[in-house]
Amino acid sequence: MLFGSSKSATTSEMPTEKIKVGVVGVGALGQHHARIYSELPEAQLVGVYDVDAGRASSIARKFGVAVFQTLESLVEQCEAASVVVPTDRHREIAGLLLEHGLHLLVEKPIAATTAEAEALVQLAEARNLILQVGHVERFNPVLGFLDSLQKPPRFIEAHRLAPYPPQREGLPPRGTEVSVVLDLMIHDLEVILHLVRSPVKAIHAVGIPVLSPTEDIANVRLVFENGCVANVTASRISPEKMRKIRTFFPDCYVSLDYQEQSGQIYRKDGANITRDKIEIARGEPLANELRAFVRCVAERGQPVVSGAHAAEALKLAVAIMHRIREGAS
Secondary structure, eight states: OOBTOOOOOOGGGSOSSOEEEEEEOOSTTHHHHHHHHHHOTTEEEEEEEOSSHHHHHHHHHHHTOEEOSSHHHHHHHOSEEEEOSOGGGHHHHHHHHHHTTOEEEEESSSOSSHHHHHHHHHHHHHTTOOEEEEOGGGGSTTHHHHHHHOSOOSEEEEEEEOOOOOOBTTBOOTTTTSOHIIIIIHHHHHHHHHHHOSOEEEEEEEEEOSSSSSOSEEEEEEEETTSOEEEEEEESSOSSOEEEEEEEOSSEEEEEETTTTEEEEEEEETTEEEEEEOOBOOOOHHHHHHHHHHHHHHHTOOOSSBHHHHHHHHHHHHHHHHHHHHHHO
16 A cells, blocks of 8 residues: 555545635745646636735746735735735734635644734634644654554654755845754654653753854753653754654654655564565645645635644743753753
8 A cells, every 4th residue: 555645536526616825925935835826727826926026026927826915915805815924924924814814734833823813813714714724744644654544653763864055145044043953853743742652751851053143953851741751853054965864663663754755664473573665756845835724724624734633743842942941940
């Protein structure tokens, strides 16, 4: 069986009308939101908005769509949007769009603070709007295998390493406006909360800034009330990229590589351990995520990663940062 695969939707299952979407912020990641929406048969990319008018015009020309001069003009022509701006702008921009009735996919983390996250969740709930958050690893085909096991893990080890982002004229390197815990580690924290489904009992964390004002490398050991332990490392000053998760169960051990979309499962066989390759149907996680969002809007369904769940991941990330800084003081 190929994990991560999904059956193709039939014509009757597809939305009868295309969902009109816009993209707010078309930088390094936002441009891919625009690309994918322009390719989805169930979506109509109406236009894009960016504070950099030149960048917005360039991306709009590339995909043959409009440039919105204001957020208000985007609201008038769209029913849904992706918000792909720096984290410290999420509350302001996503809040405005929600107040005007748009369904949103907000890139992770949901907001810069737990108070801001709660405000966005409440705003969406009050207006009966979909608020999905871009924890893209949940749409990585490798996670389909872990979900298929349907049993709680006993120990998890996750590593997420990346080189330091390039400099930008007049702006800090992308993502470094927040700690590496919010920039990178939060991907793994959200996945781990999804897998373990138990309250956190204890947090042991360390981290240091190297090139940024906040942590560029961090490690945390989480102890859950059900006995599971997770060890998570994130770094944005690594010479190499790595995105791996290793999950241990009473009867097997699963090693998955998000980047390569590959995995192995190790099982006990008497006094020996066997290893088997996990067959995974490869796919673009971001495309899977945006397709799910558009379908969610069309069907008024429940997002895979809701605003409420993303707020819980943010709450844990903030607690980790507090623990790191308490230890450093």
